[in-house]
Amino acid sequence: MNEKTIGKKYIVGDEQLGFVCDSFGAKILAFYKAGRSCLFYSEDDIAHSGIPLCFPSFGPLDNDQFLWQGETYEMKQHGFVRDNDFEFLSQDETSLSLVLRSSQSSEARFPFDFEFEVSYSLVNGELLMEYNFKNLSEEALPLAPGIHPYFAVDEPNEIIFSSNARSVNDNHQNYALIDMTEAECFEPVGEQRYRIHGAPDLHISGHTQSSNLLSMGSQKIEMTFDPSRFKRYTIWRKNADVNYICFEPANEKNALNANPQMIEPGDSWQTRVVLK
Numbered sequence: 001m002n003e004k005t006i007g008k009k010y011i012v013g014d015e016q017l018g019f020v021c022d023s024f025g026a027k028i029l030a031f032y033k034a035g036r037s038c039l040f041y042s043e044d045d046i047a048h049s050g051i052p053l054c055f056p057s058f059g060p061l062d063n064d065q066f067l068w069q070g071e072t073y074e075m076k077q078h079g080f081v082r083d084n085d086f087e088f089l090s091q092d093e094t095s096l097s098l099v100l101r102s103s104q105s106s107e108a109r110f111p112f113d114f115e116f117e118v119s120y121s122l123v124n125g126e127l128l129m130e131y132n133f134k135n136l137s138e139e140a141l142p143l144a145p146g147i148h149p150y151f152a153v154d155e156p157n158e159i160i161f162s163s164n165a166r167s168v169n170d171n172h173q174n175y176a177l178i179d180m181t182e183a184e185c186f187e188p189v190g191e192q193r194y195r196i197h198g199a200p201d202l203h204i205s206g207h208t209q210s211s212n213l214l215s216m217g218s219q220k221i222e223m224t225f226d227p228s229r230f231k232r233y234t235i236w237r238k239n240a241d242v243n244y245i246c247f248e249p250a251n252e253k254n255a256l257n258a259n260p261q262m263i264e265p266g267d268s269w270q271t272r273v274v275l276k
Contacts, residue, residue, distance in 0.1 A: 020032075048244065057143075084106070143262075149246060167204075197240070
């Protein structure tokens with residue numbers, strides 16, 4: 001395990017079963033099983049590697065602005081959490097916990113007091129990723145987050161996924177809502193199963209499956225997440241030649257402004273994502 005980091009590198013387990021985490025952004029760089037990581041990683045393309053955390057907002061906001069109670073706050077795509085170094089909380093042979101606390105810098109973009117704890121653990125051969133975003137403010141705060149896994153691909157023409165949804169918003173068509181069967185990047189290969197071609201940039205609408213089977217050529221992965229916390233399932237690929245594809249538990253475009261999940265004072269937004 002020789003993954004390059006920006007912050008401090010934490011290694012849990014080994015290449016037979018283990019993960020590597022960068023404290024900068026609390027970003028998983030690799031999840032190893034039987035000597036192989038299911039995640040794409042490149043020292044020359046750190047931005048498109050591992051699993052960035054997109055908090056408090058997934059995707060772009062209109063005009064790169066968060067609007068709150070008549071005030072405007074600058075916030076670029078995917079929020080700001082991924083651009084901060086997390087504090088160490090604990091580590092043992094199978095787990096790691098890190099935390100990010102609000103600061104003057106964060107409050108200039110997101111005017112709330114919060115504590116965001118991230119815990120990663122190896123359980124029965126799986127990678128369990130737990131997120132706890134606690135509101136320490138005296139008012140409710142909005143969230144519309146996502147996570148952004150870059151899965152490694154060794155056979156670009158054999159990327160297959162399943163979904164029970166019927167429609168998608170296509171960013172290549174100005175976010176137009178179209179039928180799943182009309183998406184140019186999808187080829188139906190069975191009931192609710194699709195082969196992916198080219199470079200999709202799609203937000204699946206109405207996806208309610210918690211267990212999601214993914215085939216990236218020789219790799220088979222199951223990703224589990226809560227569709228009530230992540231209300232969209234996004235599929236993105238920079239171009240047809242890159243050795244990765246992103247299947248992302250996410251929220252709607254501009255949702256932090258238009259349709260956030262509200263967290264009351266003292267309450268937490270909690271969820272987990274599992275890879276196996």
